[in-house]
Amino acid sequence: MERNALKSHLKNMLGPDKVLTEDLDLLYYSYDSSFLTKLQMVSPDVVVLPRSTEDVQKVMQFAFEHRIPVTPRGAGTGETGGSAPLSGGIVLDLSAWDEIVEVDAANMQVTVRPGVIHSDLNDHLAAYNMFFPPDPGSSKMCTIGGMVANNASGLRAVKYGCTEQYVLGLEVVLPDGRVITTGGMKSKAIKNVSGLNLTKLFVGSEGVLGVITRIRLRCFPKPKSRGIVMAVFDNLDDAPATVLEVYREGILPSGIEILDSSAIRAVNAFKPHINLPDAEAILLFEVDGNPPSVEWEGTTIVKIAEKRARQVEWSTEPKRMAALWEGRSVTAAAAARVRPDGSRIFAGEDIAVPLSGVAEALRRIRALGEKHGIQVVNYGHIGDGNVHTAPVIDPENPAEVEKVMELVHDIHLLAIELQGTTTGEHGVGAVRREYARLEHGPAVDVMQSIKKALDPYNIMNPGKLF
């Protein structure tokens, strides 16, 4: 359909306030947080800001009829170009549709529209002494819709898992405009195995199967107490060994984070007052629960860590915990400081490997960085083997960009070689689809058949996932 006709159709259909059509305005929808969209800039033909399921339905029926690509978008904090419209068409910006529809405290669940921001939801739930446990680093900006579509998780995934474990049901507008409810039309049950599990199909589908317009989430009771253990190691291999021993002792911490020497240097350069000890690795364990169990778990971790670590500290005092945790919380921002004219980029940033392969992964990523002449900073959720690598480059130097893309490719291949995956939490989007077959083999054909059954004209977020 001709662009101007498309714009005026949508304006007539939804009213001018819900549609952006000016070329300049559309440019702002060419990016998300990925490095990819810093290199290429593709605008949509039109942006729609829906405020109801009916709005979305109308757009999908129209797009289906005219075979127009549609890209759903939350806050655009994805690292994979997932919400960037690679072939123009319509972008559905769902981020302003942020209603908390119902807190059903009696049934420990909450129903929201897709645009609710993660931290806003948890602030709201705090009054009911409940929380939605997945906790991405982007908590203060990403939407629940985006989290569901990407099956996001965070540093507490080691204990609390990913978004998928909490999604009880979804309302989805399919590519042809049909609206379905998964997890039971009226169900409020927490346990439900009836039917094929369509909820799980849509969680993590990255917008290629339909538009998520309502989300019913399971909530957990908020733990009463927390504690932090910091352990400093001179030998990298001692870090995963300690983690394993903690598990064997019957403890499942709510978070286990690692900073390797590159991250320690970056943090100290960024905020000298944090003054992390110079070491090969620092582990941070977070335990949560009821006060006596937190105390027992914390002191037991200390005993285990002391066998290998040079220095161990344990605290349940809020100020001290914040100080211990500060190093980790600034790492992402600190990464760029390892090089004065450098910037941290989001690419090759999210591999996950088995616990037994973490030390090797960290060592080999460092070696790959040296091979390609690129500085890297490594940190991550060691508890579940999720390694975040931050390459630091001058993104305006084409030769460096070329080199870093080779490095990123090598990191992704390394993840598969170490029996891991190219992405532990950020997703595939446009940047990792080339690895789909390498990771999944013929299963990709089945994924494509499912896609085709729901989206015969390939209008839903084309160019993503596989």
Next chain:
Amino acid sequence: MELQQFPLVKDQLKKCVRCGRCRTVCPIFAEIRNETVAPRGHVFMVQALRDNKVLPEKQVYDRLSNCLLCETCSINCPSGIDIHELNKAARSFIYKKNPSMVKDLFLDRVWTNPTLMRLGGLALWTFNKSGLQKAARSLGLTKLLPGDLSQAEQIMQDVPRRSARSILPEINPPRGEKKLRVGYFLGCGTDLFSPSVAVATVKVLTSLGCEVIIPRDMKCCGLPHAANGKIDSARDLMIQNLKVFNSLNLDYIVTDCGSCSSALSEESLKLLLVDQGYDEEIEKFCSRLYDLNKFLLEVLEISPRELSSLDMKVTYHDPCHLAKAQGIRREPREILRMIPGLELVEMEDSERCCGGSGTFSMTHYDLSMKVLGKKMDSIARTGANVIATCCPSCTMQLKHGTNLYGYAAPVKHPVELLAESGTQFRQQ
């Protein structure tokens, strides 16, 4: 200067990873809720402009001006980007390529000249009082202002008859023995719209043994010009101010306006006058510059003696340029707490921008009023009967808010309340 050469464009632009942290803290984004007003969107647009992906046209300028320059994004940016400075630089770059006569006239001819400013203020006052706004409009005076003055008029409703400069002499002798010679940087907003603040400032300072000089050839701090894309004018103004104040043999330079003191900070001036050979002059000027609240506490070390009790409930609004740009939050509160009988009640989110932002309330009236609405809500919830703040632009905006919402509370500078409660101080 071409956009590429602007220091922050060179160093900081590439650091943006578009993480979106700025989206959730931006008061404009909270109202408009789409990416075109997200601060990271502004950074993106500056980059597109630098790389010639978009032309330096008015429509780009208009989008970049959907911003209060309140710096909330900048202080929250994990990558440490001065988003507001990038935005200002880009506006100035576009502005140079497309000068608009109307704004030029007002900002260059009127707002650079204290006499014309006073006349302009007086004219506004006359028209206000005589109910001749319409006539003013037809005379064309209102056209000199940026934006739509029919709305701006509402904000300027209470233009006082006399400016501070016409009330206060150039040299204000100390009461008692002279201890310090202090230059008073009297900002345009205080001068024209809040002369009572200037009077209070002089009263308090002189009573503490300061000789207060208000140089007649001092100019605007240049902030309104920089915010409206006129960096060259801002430069000329500040070069003149450096000359004036540095030639006066002053012990200190004090201002009661949060916006002026942020524009006059060493960091801002060095950025404004980068590579112009003024670093020494700037250091000389800035080493003596103080925000009034800080000056009272840290230099004069006042503590109350025989202050008379003011029975009032006061809530304090943090001006963006004082709190976020300079980290001055504790001092004004400490001054308020010194006053016996005065109860200080905190409003929710006291640092949230009021939407005034200098000329923003005139150029973007409707949007500015939405931002103001949220501020007025949190003020109303405190039940305060006086609103305190340290910026004439915030004062104007909040006064307008009290009129709009029928909330009967005067808006005052802490120094006004201090002066009201007496001028008997003990210096430690």
